[in-house]
Amino acid sequence: MTMEESGDLAAMFRRLILNTGPVSIAHFMAESNARYYNSADPLGSAGDFITAPEISQMFGELIGLWLADVWMRAGRPDHAHYVELGPGRGTLARDALRAARRYGLEPRVHLVETSVALRDVQFANVPGAHWHDDLSTLPASGPILLVANEFLDALPIRQLVSTEAGWRERKVGLEGTGESGRFIFVTGSQPMDSAVPEAQRDAEPGTIIESSPAAAAVIYEVAGRLEQQGGAALFIDYGHAEERTGSTLQAVRAHRKVDPFASPGQADLTAHVDFAVLSRIAESRGAKWLGTATQGGWLRQLGIEARAAALSRSAPEHADAIRAALHRLADDEQMGALFKVMGLAASGWPDGAGF
Numbered sequence: 001m002t003m004e005e006s007g008d009l010a011a012m013f014r015r016l017i018l019n020t021g022p023v024s025i026a027h028f029m030a031e032s033n034a035r036y037y038n039s040a041d042p043l044g045s046a047g048d049f050i051t052a053p054e055i056s057q058m059f060g061e062l063i064g065l066w067l068a069d070v071w072m073r074a075g076r077p078d079h080a081h082y083v084e085l086g087p088g089r090g091t092l093a094r095d096a097l098r099a100a101r102r103y104g105l106e107p108r109v110h111l112v113e114t115s116v117a118l119r120d121v122q123f124a125n126v127p128g129a130h131w132h133d134d135l136s137t138l139p140a141s142g143p144i145l146l147v148a149n150e151f152l153d154a155l156p157i158r159q160l161v162s163t164e165a166g167w168r169e170r171k172v173g174l175e176g177t178g179e180s181g182r183f184i185f186v187t188g189s190q191p192m193d194s195a196v197p198e199a200q201r202d203a204e205p206g207t208i209i210e211s212s213p214a215a216a217a218v219i220y221e222v223a224g225r226l227e228q229q230g231g232a233a234l235f236i237d238y239g240h241a242e243e244r245t246g247s248t249l250q251a252v253r254a255h256r257k258v259d260p261f262a263s264p265g266q267a268d269l270t271a272h273v274d275f276a277v278l279s280r281i282a283e284s285r286g287a288k289w290l291g292t293a294t295q296g297g298w299l300r301q302l303g304i305e306a307r308a309a310a311l312s313r314s315a316p317e318h319a320d321a322i323r324a325a326l327h328r329l330a331d332d333e334q335m336g337a338l339f340k341v342m343g344l345a346a347s348g349w350p351d352g353a354g355f
């Protein structure tokens with residue numbers, strides 16, 4: 001590792017901003033998260049946040065059943081690939097593949113993961129998988145059964161803000177100099193009006209709109225591959241199914257929301273996913289948008305209550321924990337309403353359940 005790589009990311013950003021001016025939020029977020037995910041295993045009760053597959057095996061199992069169901073109704077095509085984007089500890093893949101195997105679905109497994117630290121954990125949970133740095137090296141033939149849970153929210157976003165003088169990019173600047181310089185939001189000087197959709201241009205001053213070109217690129221690529229190769233995809237994340245304005249940039253550390261600028265590289269920086277935009281991008285590529293359901297509604301339609309009851313019968317000593325997990329995953333005041341499930345499929349493939 002060079003000094004620069006091992007050094008303090010905050011110091012690096014301070015130097016960069018002093019020398020060349022404010023940096024984009026996307027730049028700040030991309031560097032911070034690359035460092036964050038590479039330095040440790042952030043998931044689980046001992047880490048910074050808990051994700052659905054870490055709460056209960058029911059989550060991954062129902063996703064495996066969903067994939068097996070569309071694959072069977074598509075006529076059990078050969079050479080199917082299970083693809084997961086940002087698989088974390090590999091828990092979802094392990095649970096989903098175990099459930100799918102009971103229906104005769106034994107796909108090759110492809111994990112798209114940039115973190116070297118997390119790849120090690122995935123290796124232990126998903127032996128025999130193939131790893132990829134991005135989607136470009138995924139196989140070009142054979143249907144794709146793709147899952148991404150809490151992946152899109154970690155991709156860099158751009159923010160534009162409406163000012164009296166027109167639209168500008170919201171950037172990260174510095175207040176004060178040297179070691180004590182604090183990162184603050186600043187307004188860029190370049191006019192950005194042409195980047196704002198016509199319908200939103202007249203928004204009142206102070207309005208912020210967010211977009212994630214990186215998330216859009218992922219959906220564009222996945223939808224194109226579904227059309228070319230066949231298959232179906234599930235994107236699960238917190239976000240909104242209708243368009244909206246405002247900043248949703250946030251940072252989480254040790255299960256608490258913290259200032260996104262406080263310690264770059266040491267907290268998870270995320271933003272809400274704009275499912276409305278992403279579904280339109282998928283459709284523009286010819287893929288079928290199956291719908292965007294709430295996580296709670298989708299899991300219930302897939303039978304999470306029956307699955308919880310069966311698990312409790314076979315392990316009564318865990319009944320309380322199973323009930324708590326069900327509540328956490330599916331109830332509206334927990335993850336059930338904020339989290340959404342967006343389904344996509346190749347146009348010739350069956351509609352998946354739950355939408």
Ligand code: SAH
Nearest residue numbers: 037051086087088112113114115149150154
């Ligand atoms: N899906 C897992 C982990 C979610 S955390 C779960 O539900 O538990 C986000 C995951 O995406 C991590 O595995 C992280 O290393 C990975 N990730 C973040 N940015 C990425 C990128 N640009 N390319 C590939 N993986 C990325």
